[in-house]
Amino acid sequence: MIDFVQLIIIGTIVGSIIGLGAMGLTLSYGVMKFANFAHGDSMALGMFLAFIVVGDLGWAGSDIGRLSFGWGMIPALGLAMIGVALLNISADRTIYRRLRRRGAGIITMAIASLGLAIIVRAVIQIVWGSAPLRYSTGINPALTLPGDLKAKPDQFFIVGLTLVVAFGLYLLLYRTRLGKAMRATSDNPELAEIAGIDTERIRMSTWAVAGALTALAGVMFGIQAQLQFNAGFEFLLPMFAATILGGIGNPWGALTGGLIVGITQETSTEWIDAGLKPGVPFVLLIGILLIRPRGIFGSTV
Amino acid sequence: MTPLLEAVDVTTGYGELEIVHRVSIQTEPGEIVTIIGPNGAGKSTLLKAIAGVLPKFSGNVSFDGRDVTKLNAPKMVALGASFVPQTDNVFPSLSIRENLEMGGYQRTSGTSARVAEVLRMFPELERRPGEQASNLSGGQRQALAIGRALMLDPRLLMLDEPTAALSPVMREEIFDRVEEIRDRGVAVLMVEQNAKEALARSDRGYVLVAGERVLEQSGEEMLNNADVGRLFLGLEPAGRGA
Numbered sequence A: 001m002i003d004f005v006q007l008i009i010i011g012t013i014v015g016s017i018i019g020l021g022a023m024g025l026t027l028s029y030g031v032m033k034f035a036n037f038a039h040g041d042s043m044a045l046g047m048f049l050a051f052i053v054v055g056d057l058g059w060a061g062s063d064i065g066r067l068s069f070g071w072g073m074i075p076a077l078g079l080a081m082i083g084v085a086l087l088n089i090s091a092d093r094t095i096y097r098r099l100r101r102r103g104a105g106i107i108t109m110a111i112a113s114l115g116l117a118i119i120v121r122a123v124i125q126i127v128w129g130s131a132p133l134r135y136s137t138g139i140n141p142a143l144t145l146p147g148d149l150k151a152k153p154d155q156f157f158i159v160g161l162t163l164v165v166a167f168g169l170y171l172l173l174y175r176t177r178l179g180k181a182m183r184a185t186s187d188n189p190e191l192a193e194i195a196g197i198d199t200e201r202i203r204m205s206t207w208a209v210a211g212a213l214t215a216l217a218g219v220m221f222g223i224q225a226q227l228q229f230n231a232g233f234e235f236l237l238p239m240f241a242a243t244i245l246g247g248i249g250n251p252w253g254a255l256t257g258g259l260i261v262g263i264t265q266e267t268s269t270e271w272i273d274a275g276l277k278p279g280v281p282f283v284l285l286i287g288i289l290l291i292r293p294r295g296i297f298g299s300t301v
Numbered sequence B: 001m002t003p004l005l006e007a008v009d010v011t012t013g014y015g016e017l018e019i020v021h022r023v024s025i026q027t028e029p030g031e032i033v034t035i036i037g038p039n040g041a042g043k044s045t046l047l048k049a050i051a052g053v054l055p056k057f058s059g060n061v062s063f064d065g066r067d068v069t070k071l072n073a074p075k076m077v078a079l080g081a082s083f084v085p086q087t088d089n090v091f092p093s094l095s096i097r098e099n100l101e102m103g104g105y106q107r108t109s110g111t112s113a114r115v116a117e118v119l120r121m122f123p124e125l126e127r128r129p130g131e132q133a134s135n136l137s138g139g140q141r142q143a144l145a146i147g148r149a150l151m152l153d154p155r156l157l158m159l160d161e162p163t164a165a166l167s168p169v170m171r172e173e174i175f176d177r178v179e180e181i182r183d184r185g186v187a188v189l190m191v192e193q194n195a196k197e198a199l200a201r202s203d204r205g206y207v208l209v210a211g212e213r214v215l216e217q218s219g220e221e222m223l224n225n226a227d228v229g230r231l232f233l234g235l236e237p238a239g240r241g242a
Helices: A002-032 A039-056 A073-101 A106-128 A153-175 A177-187 A189-194 A199-224 A231-246 A251-270 A274-291 B043-051 B073-079 B096-103 B112-121 B138-150 B168-183 B195-200 B219-224 B226-232
Strands: A143-145 A149-151 B005-014 B017-027 B032-036 B056-063 B081-084 B156-160 B187-191 B204-209 B212-218
Touching: A002 A039, A002 A149, A002 A153, A002 A177, A002 A199, A002 A231, A002 A251, A039 A073, A039 A106, A039 A199, A039 A231, A073 A106, A073 A199, A106 A231, A153 A177, A153 A199, A153 A251, A177 A189, A177 A199, A177 B096, A189 A199, A189 B073, A199 A231, A231 A251, A231 A274, A251 A274, B005 B043, B017 B032, B017 B043, B017 B056, B017 B187, B017 B204, B017 B212, B032 B043, B032 B168, B032 B195, B032 B219, B043 B056, B043 B081, B043 B156, B043 B187, B073 B081, B081 B138, B096 B112, B096 B138, B112 B138, B112 B168, B138 B156, B138 B168, B168 B187, B168 B195, B195 B219, B204 B219, B212 B219, B219 B226
Parallel strands: B032 B187, B032 B204, B081 B156, B156 B187
Antiparallel strands: A143 A149, B005 B017, B005 B056, B204 B212
């Protein structure tokens, strides 16, 4: 039983990271209307951009409480978030917008994003190599919780941050002019233009926010695991499963979807071989598409 | 009086397909102008081209003395010419209030005062501003779409078949609102299938057939025009029994 609860804890952490990534994915999917296959590799790019500060430059900074990383992670996060936001915006300017203006369908857009994904992954591999890296070499001892359960301070941080970000995204979408315009553009882009909304600008803002969220997910992943050039690709499917499970365009849905995928994936090892674990999101994804294609909560953006 | 809107020899259509051929129409400040005609005459196409939703192949459009031929919809809205499409004219996942806020997106000074003003014009919307637009009835949606278009205090409101698919009672409601809007000094240019009811409320009307303008008269003259009555208003010609 303890083992099982421990698996749920691990699943919650993995699920938070998937959820963070899925929030970015759901936002871009909702407004841009195509599946961005570059999302996973942009996440990995964010992870490595942060490494420039805390690894390549060695600006780890002094410790933050019992966390494994120091204050240097703050500028590292900033660089990662801005970097991936800029990548998204330039990809839109150079690729997606041109396709959009030619009236390209969602398949063409998705395939173009797959091409971008491969380019990003190759660049990461060229710059940082194939050997796994770490943000910090120190150990992050686990805290013992009641019932002899274990969790690391980093992991509490990740879950807490995810909740804060989900709430922030909710406020953005439902309480700000920009967020409401994102939802309006997602609902009906032609009507948004007729209403006087500059939809191209809304798309740029959406790419920026989605990019920042993606990078954040990548850095959180890097904090609790090794940095690998192909990490993003492995996360892509769980993120899609979470996005579709939660309903496209719904930030709370993406988070909930992420948690469901993470927890299901981790607890499945009670019954199946751990090597089969990465297949669990596939099964979930197919199941959702067959039973409830609009997700648990339905789409909002 | 100088016309508020003047379209001269406008030719337009979809893609390469020319649907409207050299049509000229005008709207003066504070009048209701209705374009009627059979299905496929190009009425909506003409309105969309004027609103900047569709490009014009040739011809000129001026609004308030300014050449707006090449302007797109967001720029037309900014100048004070709002357009309400016939269908898909509300944001379904947004609330009533949010729909109105989006209509006022270009307002830099905030929208809450104007949202309150517009809501006062539509009591059925004012009762529940938090309701999601997808839950509204056809008439309520139309009212919301018109309200949305009023958010920037336009001087010209362009309505594409505002009463299509509405019950007779709702049609009356919408036409009453259109008159109220006109009485507040906003010019209205609309395309209508319910020609008889629309013309009864219109200052002027145009008849479009096969992409060409065939008639321009006052609303009253058109209602009494035997040809128009026979062709578009479903009236039996005088002197012949039913």
